[in-house]
Amino acid sequence: MAQKMPPIENVGMNRSKGSGVDLPDSDVARASEEGAARTARHEEALAERLRTYYSELVAEPLPDQFLALLAQLEAMEIEK
């Protein structure tokens, strides 16, 4: 996204455009780029926390009851 920057002498306040924002165009562009970068960072942080949360749960040792229950179910199966 290499945006062509205007020549230095043309970088002025953009009041004339009626935007009401008293920032040089270059600052506006930088601010929105920084905003997009922060958004991307935050989205990655959220996704990463969800993955960490889930993988920590999956990695926990299983309660003994689970396998005991399966053994019980199997024993009933054999009796049938």
Added chain:
Amino acid sequence: MTASLDKTPRATVQPNFRTALVAEMPHLRAFAISLCRSRDLADDLVQDTLVRAWSSHASFQTGTNLKAWLFTILRNSYFSTYRKQRNEVADSDGQIAASVGVPAAQDGAMAMADFHIALAKIPDDQREALLLVGASGFTYEEAAEICGAAVGTIKSRVSRARAQLAKLLGLEIQDDSSAGPNLVEASER
């Protein structure tokens, strides 16, 4: 049992079914804890799911997605029975932390502790959709099948879940949650 045409007239549980069931246990438990927000209730829910899966294994078609089949049994059981029990318990952040086993508040674990608490606060259907798609590795289509909802509904729930989590955690993300088909969702409820 009536005589069937397949080669296994007696519906015995196959060893590979058992092996596959054991392999999915950690995922079933992680999903159950996320839904129930209580380890005790989650362990009951998983065991209930195992019994149901075992007794209806004949209805499982080999070659189809066992994980999705098991998740469907678990979530149906949660929404039909366990949610009522769950809702009898009032939540505070401290109780959530204690019941879901939030990591001790050491340096570095704080962000995860906050995440556990935030996740417990969002609505059940949104948390479910987010977990299925964002953590358990299901596609939107599979998640829709598991939840018995439209794909658009699942997409909308995931978006809203992310937006709410971000808000609770003070993160700024692209919010496309209002773009989802909320009307579809509203008419389905």
